[in-house]
Amino acid sequence: MPWTKACPADIPPGECKGVVVNGANLAVFNVGGSFHATSNICTHQFALLSEGYVDGDVIECPLHQGRFSILTGEAEGEPVSKPIRVFPIRVEGGDVFVDVEGQGG
């Protein structure tokens, strides 16, 4: 299982951070104390979701306000319709690990 360290697990609840893991742009979220990882690129147009607005368990893209579920990656409203990938995640020893080849959700 190719667990790769993404970042320290010090992201406060309700916030997110963009990281590059094995060349992949990922967004790591803390939703009410539990960590989640998704692709960091909006499926509508190139934008970093980690620069967007975290609304509970939804991330809103900063460019055109498309919304995705942080938990499942599903697109939740115009103008986005294609889901983002979600990745398996694990917290160990104070760090967040992501399986960039896996499928989470």
Added chain:
Amino acid sequence: MSSFVIVGSGNAGLGAALELRRQGFSGRVLLLGAEPHLPYERPPLSKAHLAADGLPMPLLQSADLLAAQRIELRTGCRVEALDTTAARVHFADGGSEPYDQLLLATGGRARTLDPLAGGQHALTLRSYDDALALRARLAAPPGHLVVVGAGVIGLEVAATARGLGWRVTVLEGADRPMARMLTPELSGFMASLHAAAGVELRFGVALQALEPTADGRLGVQSAGGALDADLVVAGIGMQPDTALAAAAGLATDGGIVVDEFGRASAPAVHAAGDAASLWHPRFNRRLRLESWQHAARHGAATARTMLGRSEAYDEVPWSWTDQYDLNLQVLGLPAEADRSLLRGSPADRKFVALHLKKRRLVGATLVNLGREMRPCKALIECGVELDLVRLADPAVSLREYAAHMAATA
């Protein structure tokens, strides 16, 4: 069975059709589009579609999904006349359809330079076919593009063309760019952005004529002198399509006049989107809004009115433009403000300008800071006088302040 007819299959018309089904309407939904295409969206047409060939049409919905929703789409179908007494729409071929409820989502056309001498030589950009034609010209070896009009479309075309290596001159009649949408300070910021990218912007220009030259170029004549262009694009606004409404005796004022529920001046007739001149209860005035979000939301809200579930449409207007690597969003009506507060760094191209009228937030301009849109929207919606010291303090997050104001409302 009830029959709802929607004239216009753009973002507003489609938005209404989808909302009718979402609300459980099981009657007939007839969606009539004048263009020969499935419903598509316009924003990519001034950006990606001008910069590359072979991109798929930016469809809003697939034909399969429309069929699955039992939305009867007729493309290439122009409604010639509307009879509000008999409640029928008439087509050019003599056919007609009855309606129980009607929505006019007719959008409009790009304004042309006519009757300016040689005006027909300028390209305009609104439809997918316009974009294909303009792309074909921009795909040629780069030359000199002259853009007439420093509004959103003109500036997006300028930015895209610069990215393709064209020399670009933008001619604008007003004294600043994007004068309808932006405060003077933000206009200045956008002018600097384009100047830094090598675009020449000229203001106060009175265009006189376009004249083909002997070597196949276009002479652009104005009071201030002449320019030689390889391509001229006019981005001078849109003309709402009100002819059908006006001929049917409906009230129009440049747009199709509707109330805050989307109702036009004849029974069972409504209008939404670019073509509608609506009463906006949040700003207590009549507005005509041209944005992707407005078309979609106004179409949906008006669909609910058509079903007898009226709620006043008082959404805070919101639109965006992408030029070079800049994302600029405008919330509310900055033009209503008596002062503005800046948060962030214009030099870093990352800031929010808050526009206040008598200490209430009436608008915001966000540059590369889309995450602040929601808190700004909440502050506009709460409608109360704000603490200007806290608003200006970078140590106070807009998100926290908006949450605080919502909690104490």
